[in-house]
Amino acid sequence: MTTIAQNLQLVRARIAAACQAAGRDPASVRLLAVSKTFDADAVIEAVSAGQYAFGENYVAEGVDKILALRSCQAGTPAGGLALEWHCIGPVQSNKTRLVAEHFDWVQSVDRLKIAQRLSEQRPPHLPSLQVCLQVNVDGGANKSGLAPADVLALAQAVAQLPGLTLRGLMAIPEPAPDFVAACALHERAKALFDAINNAGVLPVPLDTLSLGMTADLEAAIHAGSTMVRVGTAIFGGR
Ligand SMILES: *Cc1c(COP(=O)(O)O)cnc(C)c1O
Numbered sequence: 001m002t003t004i005a006q007n008l009q010l011v012r013a014r015i016a017a018a019c020q021a022a023g024r025d026p027a028s029v030r031l032l033a034v035s036k037t038f039d040a041d042a043v044i045e046a047v048s049a050g051q052y053a054f055g056e057n058y059v060a061e062g063v064d065k066i067l068a069l070r071s072c073q074a075g076t077p078a079g080g081l082a083l084e085w086h087c088i089g090p091v092q093s094n095k096t097r098l099v100a101e102h103f104d105w106v107q108s109v110d111r112l113k114i115a116q117r118l119s120e121q122r123p124p125h126l127p128s129l130q131v132c133l134q135v136n137v138d139g140g141a142n143k144s145g146l147a148p149a150d151v152l153a154l155a156q157a158v159a160q161l162p163g164l165t166l167r168g169l170m171a172i173p174e175p176a177p178d179f180v181a182a183c184a185l186h187e188r189a190k191a192l193f194d195a196i197n198n199a200g201v202l203p204v205p206l207d208t209l210s211l212g213m214t215a216d217l218e219a220a221i222h223a224g225s226t227m228v229r230v231g232t233a234i235f236g237g238r
Contacts (some may be wrong), residue, residue, distance in 0.1 A: 004042060005049035007234045008033075011217075015228065018221035029221055032086055032210070034231030036061065037238045040068040046234065047083065055107075055229050057089030063102045088170070088229060090144050097121045100129060100163070107132040107170040107210050107229075110146045115158045122163030129163060132170040132210050137188040140174045148192050152199060159202050168208030168226070169193050175215065182216045186223035193224070 011031065019026040034055040035043050043054060043065060056062030066085050086105040091114055099106055100121035109115050109131050122129050133154055136145030146154060151169070159166045169192065173185035189211055197205045212220025212228035220228055232238065 002045050002049070003236075004045040004234060007236075008046060008049045008051055011230050011233050014217060014233075015221065018218040021218070022222045024221065028226060030227045032088075032227055032229045033234050034088065034213075034229050035065065035235060036089075036231060038235045040065050040072075042235055043069060044072065051234075052082070053084040053086065055086040055088040055231075056103075057087075059087065059089070059091065059095040059098050062087060063098050066102050086229075091118075093117060101126075103129065105130040105132070105167070108134045108144065109158065110134045110144050110154075112154060112157050115154075115161055115164060119161035119163035128165040130167050131158060131164045132168045132208055133158065133166075135169050135171045135189060135192060137171045137192070138174050138185055140172075143172060145171065148188070151192060152196055152201070155196055155206075156201055159204075166202065166204075166206070168206040168210060169196075170210035172213070173211075173216070176219070179219055179222075182219035183222050186211050186216070186220045186225065190224040 015029050016026045019029060032053050032055045033046050033051045036057040069083060084104045086107055087099050087103045088107045091099055091108055096117040100118045101123055106129060118129055133151055134145040135148055135151055136143050158164060169189060171189040176182035176185055193206060193209045208227055209225050210227040211225035214230050214232040217228040
């Protein structure tokens with residue numbers, strides 16, 4: 001077994017243990033493998049070990065990998081292997097077209113202008129782009145993301161855009177000193193997620209709460225994460 005395959009087993013075991021500790025169904029948490037800075041061969045190793053959803057931070061690097069994987073999958077039977085690519089890094093206006101044309105999800109939307117461009121530029125032959133709004137739950141200064149008070153209004157606007165499907169919220173809390181402190185930060189995102197759904201103003205409820213990385217996935221799952229984004233524990237240090 002390759003190192004990446006072994007690492008994936010360990011991460012899946014961590015997710016299962018965290019779900020058990022939290023009294024949650026392990027099937028309620030998806031694993032996004034964050035492959036930023038690693039090459040297409042590393043992604044292929046993960047695919048061979050049964051991983052299908054990948055996250056990329058840098059748009060150009062992500063598109064290169066998407067195209068590389070697509071060309072090496074060209075010989076596989078139709079319906080055989082559908083990878084799912086998530087853009088999880090900041091999206092500038094001049095990169096929206098690349099994102100709209102190549103990715104399946106964008107988790108880092110925090111401005112209406114970017115959402116509108118993504119919607120307009122989504123090619124009509126593709127399914128709608130799946131979107132999470134990035135929320136800055138702790139006011140961390142060097143981070144993109146909406147202030148919690150602004151999320152509901154943007155969610156309502158994004159839900160109207162024809163090229164997009166609003167799925168949920170994503171947050172990257174600051175590192176916390178211990179499990180309890182990490183849970184408290186993740187719980188802010190969960191509370192906001194619940195408040196938006198309880199407001200009852202969206203055409204379809206949010207179903208995705210993207211929280212948790214290598215260091216804090218247990219706390220995120222405890223707080224209610226439905227998708228953990230894990231890089232280091234799968235691919236190694238960057
Ligand atoms: C890099 C990154 C991750 C993965 O972080 P690790 O600590 O390597 O697991 C998850 N989410 C985002 C937004 C990232 O930029």
